[in-house]
Amino acid sequence: MTNEVFKFFEEVFKNYLETSSLSDKEKKEVYEKFYEILQKLFINFKHVLNSIREAVIVLNEKDEIIDVNESFLKWIHLKKEDVIGKKIDDFIYEDYNQKIIFLKNNALIPIEIEIQEFEVGHKIFKRLIALNIKQKVDIELKLKNLLRLYKILSLINELIIRAIDINDIYSSSCEILVKEGHFDFAWIGEIQNEKLIPKAWYGENKDFKNYLQNNEIPFTRINELIKNQYLKEDNLQNEEKVFCHKIMIPVYKEKNALSTIITHQDIKAVLVVYYKGKEFEEEEIHLLKQIAHDIGFGLVSLSRKEDIDYLAYYDVLTSLPNRRYFFEELESLLEMLKEKNQKGTLLIIDINNFKTINSTVGFWAGDIVLSRIADMLKKVQRKKDILARVGGDKFALFLYGVKTKEEAIYKIQTILKDFEYIFEIENKKFLVTVSVGGAFFPDDGLTKEILFASAEAALRESKKRGKGIEFYEESLQKTTLENLNLESELVESIKKDNFLVFYQPIIDIQNNKIAMAEALLRWKKDDKLVSPGEFIPILEERGLIKEVGAIVLDKVFKFIKNQNVDIPISINVSAKQIHLGFYKEVISLIEKYEIDPNKIILEITESVLMENLEILLKNMKELTKIGVRFEIDDFGTGYSSLAYLKKLPIFALKIDRTFIKDLPKNEEDISISKAIISMAHSLGKRVVAEGVEMAEQVEFLKENGCEFIQGFYFAKPMPQKDFIEFYNNYLSFKASK
Incomplete structure (x- = not known):
């Protein structure tokens, strides 16, 4: 509201009093009371108006500013008397290219405007409410910029794969950087005798193109380029002064080299890029270094493609x-x-x-x-x-x-x-x-x-x-031969499906019931079961674990479908099984056997977490959407980052048996177990203790809040048939009580 509106109400009330039958004294008393109330209302309203975070601007029918709040004045750094009576266009700028309205000040604040019309005494007023969206715009621009950078890198890598000529790589890379990267000019020059010989360029400045076409550019800063891996310059002089910012990146030949050991002979060319208006951002510098690296690799690959025998027998990189x-x-x-x-x-x-x-x-x-x-x-x-x-x-x-x-x-x-x-x-x-x-x-x-x-x-x-x-040494000979024999036997066993799945119950010790079971791989060899410790490392090393892992998943999913076991089953997943499309394989099995995804828990080790984090996150995201859960197995034996654990959709941590076996006597194991339980609970995770074999361990874990235990104290791993019998007997026993 404004003084103009205040005066309007005051005038309306005066007119009303004039027509009333009150005495002059009564009129005066009523007017004074009304004026006092009206003044308080307007003061309170102004206080509320100035406390609003958004900018509020009130306009009359001529679009002249008749009132503003404090937020607006702070944004434009002006006093109220400098604003009242001015046109709104004096303070708002609309960028039609970016489709954003800005509030004019030194930094141009991006805003969203809501316009409200209201009528007072047959007069139409406008109230503009402006929201500062700088943070939102900055994030959108950042994302847009990152997408631009990734697009450039993708296009240049596609170019390198298709290219049949070095000059094609040079010229097309420069064109991509300007057209798609929105840099103002790019060129590549090869180094010869402390000179840059321009080989390719792209940009709209004809004078600079002519300069490059007819000159060898002196380049005495090679040692500086070698040391820093890139050179950045501002306030350019001579022929380059049409631009503001320049960056030079080395393109290596034959090999990549470290800043402390490369020489002039290691650099094939230099990539030079210009900006007119803004400085190079950190992400752009990193991108240009990666592009220069890829161009160098592409040049080496091209030269090697000329010799098919070389590619057949030699490594291009080294x-x-x-x-x-x-x-x-x-x-x-x-x-x-x-x-x-x-x-x-x-x-x-x-x-x-x-x-x-x-x-x-x-x-x-x-x-x-x-x-x-x-x-x-x-x-x-x-x-x-x-x-x-x-x-x-x-x-x-x-x-x-x-x-x-x-x-x-x-x-x-x-x-x-x-x-x-x-x-x-x-x-x-x-x-x-x-x-x-x-x-x-x-x-x-x-x-x-x-x-x-x-x-x-x-x-x-x-x-x-x-x-x-x-x-x-001779002591390794037996192991080596045994491993070779085991490898061939494992390959044969995969063909014959000699792998079994045993199941071990996991107990909810707080409520004394079977909460889950773990599926454990066993290998039947000559009517005997081979210890997992003997054959799983060989499966991992020889790359067979992916095939065997797929067999295990299929067997467990089939078990869940065919047996009346109403508990989740946890399945160990190897690092080599985790690839970009792993989640599709799991979803396909869920659909094939028509089972509830909530009955599936996938166990990963800390090594999987640290080695395949990006791929793992993708799979976790897709699988947790449908209800599949994840556990970290053997927790405490690796190097998991707590920051990752906080963000990952982990259901539970399994304390490794090495920290359980000496409980509750060993002080270090007591401290470690308590710390893991406390940390897991603080992150909203459950805890499973593995290798529990004694009543004292159960009591200690229960007292310290551990939810689940797994180990020989309750039950050993069992074949499928024995597990079903055990599970049904347990349910019958519970029901009879």
């Missing part, structure tokens, strides 16, 4: 021979050594925790590490030695004539220096270590297959013990 080449050469070399009665040593080098670098920084950073390790190994390789990349993060080196541990260790440590390196990537330092397994020819294997299997057995021992290097 320029090392691949697994196929290595085994062909190793077979020939072993035959020659056998004829000459000579010896040699096979070393397999594996990078520890390699997935961490890929997941925390990016695959391009992982490529840098692989390239650097390959370079180190090339230095130790002699003329008759064979070096190859035989896996994602695994290298093999056969040392000709080296016949003792001391010689082999000396050779490898000359380069690997105790197997520890600090890699600096994007100003972040990473400790990279390797594990090495060694085997000697002919003592540890006469054929390439047995020799390689022996070296891999030593590598597994190295990883298990946490040592840098381990050599094959």
Whole structure:
């Protein structure tokens, strides 16, 4: 409301009094009382108006401002007397491109406006209520920008896959950056003798195009580019002054290199991008670095495509021979050594925790590490030695004539220096270590297959013990042969369906009832059951767990469908089973057997959580929508982040049996168990204790709020038939009580 409206009410009341039959004295008294009440009402109304967070503007019939609240004045940083009587258009700006209305001030506040009309004394007034939507607009712009960046990256990667010419990669990349990325100009120049020779460009500035077409650009800042991995400049001079901001990113040739070790020869070209109006944002810089990396990789791939034999036998990233080449050469070399009665040593080098670098920084950073390790190994390789990349993060080196541990260790440590390196990537330092397994020819294997299997057995021992290097010993021979035999028997068992599912009850100790059951895999071999600890690691290592895991899921779902068991069943899921479409497989089985999704609990370990988080989240989201639940198995033995646990739709945590077996005597186990139970409850999760075998353990867990127990104290894992009988007897016993 306004003073104008206040005066209107005052005038109306005066006119009313004039026509009344009251005496002058009575009229005066009534008027004074009315004026006092009206004034209080307007004061209270103004107080309410000024307390509103939104801006309120009152207009007369001429769209002139006759009143505003304090919020409006704060937004535009003006006093009331500077506003009253002005037109609303003086303060509002509509951006037709963005389709957003802005409130004019130094920063242009985006607003949403609601217009309300009201009538007072036959006069029409407008009340504008403006809501500050800056935060909403900022989020929308951020999302729009991220989608733009991902689109650019996708288009350039599609280009690299299809490209048949280096110049095509150069010119089309520049065009994509300007057209889709909304940068103002982009060009790529190759480095020659401290000069940038422009090879391709895209943008609307004709003068700058002409400048690039007819000039070699002096470039003396190569060392600075090498050190920082990119150069950013503002307030440009000379021919570049038509723009405001510039960034230069190196494009590597042959390999990726670290900032501390690359030289001028490692850089093939430089990607240069300009903005006129705004500065480069952090996400854009990261994108441009990734694009430069992909362009470099595309250039290498193109050059390699010219030689089909090279692609068949060599690794493009490291320029090392691949697994196929290595085994062909190793077979020939072993035959020659056998004829000459000579010896040699096979070393397999594996990078520890390699997935961490890929997941925390990016695959391009992982490529840098692989390239650097390959370079180190090339230095130790002699003329008759064979070096190859035989896996994602695994290298093999056969040392000709080296016949003792001391010689082999000396050779490898000359380069690997105790197997520890600090890699600096994007100003972040990473400790990279390797594990090495060694085997000697002919003592540890006469054929390439047995020799390689022996070296891999030593590598597994190295990883298990946490040592840098381990050599094959006779004690490992039995295990290696047994594993090879087990592997072939497991493959045969998959064909014959020799796998069984046992069920172990899980008890609600607070209410003394069977709450769930866990499905446990068993392998029937020669009429005997093989311990899971003996065959599951081999299934994991040889990549058979996915196939066996699918068999288990089908058996459990069929069991739930056919048996009258009204409790959920938990099923262990391996890391190798979790892929982008895993949830579709589970949903397909639910539909096939027409079962209630609430009867399914999927158990994942902490290793699955940390290694496949992004893929796991996708699967969890889709499956929890329909009622499937998740548990974390063996909790406390890995490195789960509490931040992840808080966000993940986890139903329960299972305390690993190693923390249960010495309860309630061991003080450390008491503290750990209590901490896990307390933490789980604070995050809204339930707790299952595994490996419970004694009454004292049950009592301790019950007193400390643990909901469920599982272990021999109550029941061992049982075949399907025995479990059904056990379950029905338990229900009958409960009913009789």
